[in-house]
Amino acid sequence: MSKDGIAGPGEENRPKTRKGGERRAGGAARGGRVPTGRASIRPPQQARSRATRRRVLAAAIACFERHGYEETTTAMIAARAGVAVGSVYNYFQDKRALILELLDETRRELVDRIVAGLDPADWRGRTDPRVQVRRLIDAVFHAQSLRPGIQRILWARYFKDPDFAEPFDAIRARLQEAIVDFVAAIDEQGLCRADLDRRMAPFVILNAVQWNATQAFMNGSPRFVDRAARATAELVAGYVFAEPMPRRAARSRSKGTLAGKRRRASARRTERG
Numbered sequence: 001m002s003k004d005g006i007a008g009p010g011e012e013n014r015p016k017t018r019k020g021g022e023r024r025a026g027g028a029a030r031g032g033r034v035p036t037g038r039a040s041i042r043p044p045q046q047a048r049s050r051a052t053r054r055r056v057l058a059a060a061i062a063c064f065e066r067h068g069y070e071e072t073t074t075a076m077i078a079a080r081a082g083v084a085v086g087s088v089y090n091y092f093q094d095k096r097a098l099i100l101e102l103l104d105e106t107r108r109e110l111v112d113r114i115v116a117g118l119d120p121a122d123w124r125g126r127t128d129p130r131v132q133v134r135r136l137i138d139a140v141f142h143a144q145s146l147r148p149g150i151q152r153i154l155w156a157r158y159f160k161d162p163d164f165a166e167p168f169d170a171i172r173a174r175l176q177e178a179i180v181d182f183v184a185a186i187d188e189q190g191l192c193r194a195d196l197d198r199r200m201a202p203f204v205i206l207n208a209v210q211w212n213a214t215q216a217f218m219n220g221s222p223r224f225v226d227r228a229a230r231a232t233a234e235l236v237a238g239y240v241f242a243e244p245m246p247r248r249a250a251r252s253r254s255k256g257t258l259a260g261k262r263r264r265a266s267a268r269r270t271e272r273g
Helices: 047-071 074-081 085-091 095-118 129-143 148-160 162-188 201-219 222-240 247-254 258-272
Strands: none
Touching: 047 074, 047 085, 047 095, 047 148, 074 085, 074 095, 095 129, 095 148, 095 162, 129 162, 129 201, 129 222, 148 162, 148 201, 162 201, 201 222
């Protein structure tokens, strides 16, 4: 449940906490947050150990992509990394801790980029915010194709394992805060629709982009993803902006339409007459 009292997508289907703090997911503990298995293992300090840890992570990605989460074992990961099974446990408590680590990497790789792009300091005075919105939405859609097996696993664990709800919700909260700042900045420039619900807009934008991007990735070809990204960008622009497209972009786009060709032909006939 968000601070606005609105349930995020799928929240009603997530594992709930029982009375007394016990959670339903396997490996849960009473009286508090479920341990993830990451904090209890000290990060490696030596360069050689850090390299081994990275190799284990790379092996985990390959195994998860090929076999899925349920079928992948720690022994498979160790064999792929070329280390003993015990070495894997030196860095990660179990394969669940490995997939949580990969969720952290996804956050760093994609979310940091999107948040930076939404920051008014990144575009104000240099890029039309309507163009920036389209670029960022395109980036979100095409990032879904990175590590597709991992993406599917992460979403599946979100609905099954309460430990995944917390980092996912933290990502959503961070993106929503960035959208709040973005909408406020374009509102200062007088670009927002007059009747836009500023309080609801960040929630609507985030869910429209996130849901459409996930569904396009799950169900569509690369061409379908491209089309879905463009359509979602147009949807968001029409929802937020008083004038969804910059005039120059609108003129450029109209050149390729039948209506645009007819207007230009009519203008040429008028000039000749």
